[in-house]
Amino acid sequence: MSEEKSLNFxxxxxxxxxxxxxxxxxxxxxxxxxxxxxxxxxxKSICLNFGLAQKYGGAxxxxxxxxxxxxxxxxxxxxxxxxxxxxxxQWAKELYASDYFEQLYGFAVELIKKGLAYVDDSTSEQIAAxxxxxxxxxxxxxYRSRSVEENLQLFADMxxxxxKDGEKVLRVKVDMSSxxxxxxxxxxxxxxxxxxxxxxxxxxxxxxxxxxHGQSDSIEQITHSICTLEFIPHRPLxxxxxxxxxxxxxxxxxxxxxxxxxAITSKRKLLQLVTxxxxxxxxxxxMPTISGMRRRGYTPEGIREFCERIGVAKRxxxxxxxxxxxxxxxxxxxxxxxxxxxxxxxxxxxxNYEGVETLKSEDNPEDPNTTYRDIPFSKELxxxxxxxxxxxxxxxxxxxxGQMVRLKSAYIIKxxxxxxxxxxxxxxxxxxxxxxxxxxxxxxxxNVKGTLHWVSIAHAIHAEVRLYDRLFKVENxxxxxxxxxxxxxxxxxxxxxxxxxxxxxxxxxxxxxxQFLRKGYFCxxxxxxxxxxxxxxxxxxxxxxxxxxKKG
RNA sequence: UGGAUUAUGGUGUAACGGUAGCACUACAGAUUUUGGUUCUGUCUGUCUAGGUUCGAAUCCUAGUAAUCCAACCA
Numbered sequence: 001m002s003e004e005k006s007l008n009f010x011x012x013x014x015x016x017x018x019x020x021x022x023x024x025x026x027x028x029x030x031x032x033x034x035x036x037x038x039x040x041x042x043x044k045s046i047c048l049n050f051g052l053a054q055k056y057g058g059a060x061x062x063x064x065x066x067x068x069x070x071x072x073x074x075x076x077x078x079x080x081x082x083x084x085x086x087x088x089x090q091w092a093k094e095l096y097a098s099d100y101f102e103q104l105y106g107f108a109v110e111l112i113k114k115g116l117a118y119v120d121d122s123t124s125e126q127i128a129a130x131x132x133x134x135x136x137x138x139x140x141x142x143y144r145s146r147s148v149e150e151n152l153q154l155f156a157d158m159x160x161x162x163x164k165d166g167e168k169v170l171r172v173k174v175d176m177s178s179x180x181x182x183x184x185x186x187x188x189x190x191x192x193x194x195x196x197x198x199x200x201x202x203x204x205x206x207x208x209x210x211x212x213h214g215q216s217d218s219i220e221q222i223t224h225s226i227c228t229l230e231f232i233p234h235r236p237l238x239x240x241x242x243x244x245x246x247x248x249x250x251x252x253x254x255x256x257x258x259x260x261x262x263a264i265t266s267k268r269k270l271l272q273l274v275t276x277x278x279x280x281x282x283x284x285x286x287m288p289t290i291s292g293m294r295r296r297g298y299t300p301e302g303i304r305e306f307c308e309r310i311g312v313a314k315r316x317x318x319x320x321x322x323x324x325x326x327x328x329x330x331x332x333x334x335x336x337x338x339x340x341x342x343x344x345x346x347x348x349x350x351x352n353y354e355g356v357e358t359l360k361s362e363d364n365p366e367d368p369n370t371t372y373r374d375i376p377f378s379k380e381l382x383x384x385x386x387x388x389x390x391x392x393x394x395x396x397x398x399x400x401x402g403q404m405v406r407l408k409s410a411y412i413i414k415x416x417x418x419x420x421x422x423x424x425x426x427x428x429x430x431x432x433x434x435x436x437x438x439x440x441x442x443x444x445x446x447n448v449k450g451t452l453h454w455v456s457i458a459h460a461i462h463a464e465v466r467l468y469d470r471l472f473k474v475e476n477x478x479x480x481x482x483x484x485x486x487x488x489x490x491x492x493x494x495x496x497x498x499x500x501x502x503x504x505x506x507x508x509x510x511x512x513x514x515q516f517l518r519k520g521y522f523c524x525x526x527x528x529x530x531x532x533x534x535x536x537x538x539x540x541x542x543x544x545x546x547x548x549x550k551k552g
Numbered sequence: 553u554g555g556a557u558u559a560u561g562g563u564g565u566a567a568c569g570g571u572a573g574c575a576c577u578a579c580a581g582a583u584u585u586u587g588g589u590u591c592u593g594u595c596u597g598u599c600u601a602g603g604u605u606c607g608a609a610u611c612c613u614a615g616u617a618a619u620c621c622a623a624c625c626a
Contacts, residue, residue, distance in 0.1 A: 070625095128623090
């Protein structure tokens with residue numbers, strides 16, 4: 001009866017594992033390294049890991065992969081937790097790979113005892129040389145045949161701090177001639193005399209990713225350890241270590257990471273944009289970070305819908321940022337309060353109108369139970385400068401000499417006269433209004449094609465409005481030659497210092513979403529102060545006229 | 553150049569040997585007091601060449617292309 005939604009390959013695996021009784025319930029994990037802020041690519045992973053567990057009645061752990069003290073920081077831990085919760089997910093346990101340092105050390109000792117790990121005194125250059133190349137097998141380290149006793153002692157000495165950084169490493173004994181480079185005796189422990197954000201100075205040796213991640217999965221009894229494609233070559237090592245240690249067999253599955261047009265999803269590169277001041281910080285509204293998107297006015301619902309729609313598969317992809325914008329609009333259209341704000345004012349004088357009256361306008365026409373707000377109407381108004389043309393093309397149905405338009409929720413007006421200064425600039429448009437055309441009580445029988453937003457000059461309040469465009473000039477940044485920073489869009493931020501808003505906007509709240517009629521979706525920025533309101537444009541409205549103009 | 557992974561409209565993603573579907577985009581139209589929303593319709597696709605089969609996007613073989621792998625990063 002119901003249209004069965006097709007499953008992605010991970011859902012198929014989970015359903016099969018549940019059906020076969022391999023697992024009674026599933027446990028996934030989201031494993032960020034706290035060395036940067038989360039971005040839209042992480043959002044995909046979060047939705048996948050938490051979503052899968054949610055769908056199949058399992059749970060998800062948040063585990064910080066904090067095995068490299070020199071790049072990690074609690075600032076990042078806090079931002080990551082905030083971002084996940086803002087997206088609408090809650091982890092079962094908050095865990096840290098560093099919680100397992102003692103246990104991991106024990107695993108390493110066990111491998112040594114089994115003759116499967118050895119302390120290597122080679123330099124990093126020597127080890128790199130021993131690795132060989134993808135087409136040539138590696139060679140064995142001269143330290144590979146040390147006795148178990150000697151290895152045990154040396155490893156204990158490493159932990160005790162008897163050696164300097166880089167002097168020794170612990171390597172696992174796998175296969176130097178494997179076609180898989182990761183199996184050529186990978187390093188599993190290195191010496192770093194560095195302060196760790198959680199363990200402080202308790203350790204001077206730290207496990208490598210390959211020896212921390214899979215073992216942490218196993219300790220937590222993660223059933224489905226989901227990561228991105230570049231970890232495929234690590235899977236044999238992941239399985240090998242679990243097998244040798246005879247611990248809980250977690251399994252790793254890989255999906256294709258998200259790539260977005262006109263954006264980058266590399267923590268390293270995003271960090272560069274921040275430190276080199278191309279943007280204003282990790283939460284700059286132009287950034288594809290979760291905190292940036294939040295500040296810009298994207299909603300969790302919109303982002304989650306996006307992650308749902310892009311799907312999950314194993315082939316490389318480049319997703320049109322337009323889809324993200326579509327999802328954000330779709331949600332905001334239902335949520336946003338409508339307000340009128342003029343960015344680039346043109347004065348309109350209604351010559352046959354006197355006094356002031358209060359009109360009502362719906363807060364949200366999409367809401368069947370919409371509330372209404374008051375809007376003052378008077379003789380002198382501002383409309384958008386681009387909503388008037390002295391010489392109008394055929395399909396232009398905004399204001400022009402002799403032409404009529406409706407002022408939203410108010411009256412139909414007719415342009416009678418254009419006033420210019422000595423330089424020929426239009427300074428004012430003089431109109432008459434049709435008294436019988438009042439919104440909601442229109443008996444004029446006149447039909448106009450255009451409806452404009454407007455504000456009463458005497459009642460207008462002031463606000464700063466920030467308009468954002470894509471951060472990069474090119475669609476596929478990764479495919480371009482040279483430095484990615486050469487492709488940063490210099491016009492990605494446009495500030496309207498003094499926009500004129502209807503008075504109702506004075507009551508704006510940080511939590512509220514707004515649609516500035518015909519302008520886009522906006523939210524209040526944290527830079528708002530007593531003196532100045534600041535709004536960010538999350539996304540524009542679709543603009544059929546702009547498209548028409550572009551076509552010529 | 554060894555290994556691994558992937559290949560379906562412009563972009564994503566389904567079809568699990570039996571009618572190539574859905575979404576976004578684009579285009580055309582209807583409705584509209586937002587050139588928004590909503591609604592209707594249209595265009596465009598199985599990497600190539602062989603093979604198996606009554607029947608292949610799907611299975612096999614050989615190509616081709618893209619991505620990843622030689623950090624004491626994750």
